[in-house]
Amino acid sequence: MSLPIVTATRYVLPLREGGSLPGVVEGNDLGTYVIKFHGAGQGPKALVAEVIVGELFRRLGLRVPELKRIMLDPVIGKSEPDYEVQTLLTNSAGLNLAVDFLPGSFGYDGSAGNPGDAGMAKILWLDAFVANVDRSWRNTNLLVWHKNLWLIDHGAALYFHHSWMSAEKFATLAYDADDHVFSIAAPGVPAVADELAAAITPELLTEVIALVPDEWLGEGDRERYLGHLLARLEHRSAWQPGGAS
Ligand SMILES: Nc1ncnc2c1ncn2[C@@H]1O[C@H](COP(=O)(O)OP(=O)(O)OP(=O)(O)O)[C@@H](O)[C@H]1O
Ligand SMILES: [Mg+2]
Incomplete structure (x- = not known):
């Protein structure tokens, strides 16, 4: 694929x-x-x-x-x-x-496209999982298009790869949920986290990592992304917004 x-x-x-x-x-x-x-x-x-x-x-x-x-x-x-x-x-x-390109889309401002409490909690948990630091009110990287919310700009996530921080360190690296556009949804995170965590299987991660073109990767990088993400999933009590499930 x-x-x-x-x-x-x-x-x-x-x-x-x-x-x-x-x-x-x-x-x-x-x-x-x-x-x-x-x-x-x-x-x-x-x-x-x-x-x-x-x-x-x-x-x-x-x-x-x-x-x-x-x-x-x-x-x-x-x-x-x-x-x-x-x-x-x-x-x-x-x-x-x-x-x-989503023609006629506009930046999320808290009204149109609001994903509801569970939707916000889900996005917050997922951004914490991938260490996405680019979803604040200053820069939501959320677009509203045909009344629905679309997520863009994930280039700042997985920042462990810039210096190849160890998987052990990334596994428990804290996430600053206070800065997130959906920080208000943190108390609802434990209620949605188990289902999301269960859906993120090694097979699913392998499938999405396989979609990255060889041209952008170094040798062994695919295995490293898989290892880092699985380690973080396993230690989610360390970084999960709203406390452990
Ligand atoms: N698929 C899209 N459809 C319509 N507009 C888009 C789309 N992707 C990006 N944009 C517009 O372009 C802007 C910049 O895109 P994006 O956030 O991906 O770039 P970036 O350089 O990574 O930005 P940042 O400064 O947030 O790091 C967005 O804020 C949005 O206004
Ligand atoms: Mg952006």
């Missing part, structure tokens, strides 16, 4: 609200995508986290825009005048990540 692959045919515009300067592009399948570049600041590891976390969350019933691999020839941006964009495109030749 691998993510579908498309080729970028037109660079439409940069998304300046994103710190990594993602862009909007058209694909050779006529789709419109947000492209996240392997040549951006955090490098390909941010894309690895997007795939593992996004595909895990999708399989656990959350809405995540479809993810594809996208081939980029930097020449498609040659008429883009911005030097920063040009450099990013040049540094990102080859395989990048495409996120299905």
Whole structure:
């Protein structure tokens, strides 16, 4: 199993609200995508986290825009005048990540798209599991589209991989739920956590880790992601918001 692959045919515009300067592009399948570049600041590891976390969350019933691999020839941006964009495109030749563009979506502000108490608790627990530090009120990385809540931008999760912190350390690493957009749902976490934890099997994790393209990984990385995530699952009393189940 691998993510579908498309080729970028037109660079439409940069998304300046994103710190990594993602862009909007058209694909050779006529789709419109947000492209996240392997040549951006955090490098390909941010894309690895997007795939593992996004595909895990999708399989656990959350809405995540479809993810594809996208081939980029930097020449498609040659008429883009911005030097920063040009450099990013040049540094990102080859395989990048495409996120299905949700036209007309807007950032979650607490009203439309509210997932309810259990839904909030579920998202909070999952973000704590993958150590996603990028879901605060300042930057929710939640979009409302057709009245539903969509989760985006998981590139900051799994940050153990930047220095390859040991699995033992990551297993019990605390999570600051106070900063999370759904911190209010913490007391409801123990009621939803058992079911989520039971659904995260070694097979499911192996399946989502297998979707990461070889191009973004070092040797042995797949085994390391699996080991770290299984270790964290096993020690969830150490990091679970709202206390142990
Ligand atoms: N699939 C999408 N459909 C529509 N708009 C999107 C989509 N993905 C991202 N955006 C818009 O682009 C912005 C930047 O995207 P994203 O958060 O993925 O980038 P980032 O560089 O990782 O950002 P951050 O600054 O949060 O680290 C989002 O806040 C959102 O407004
Ligand atoms: Mg973002």
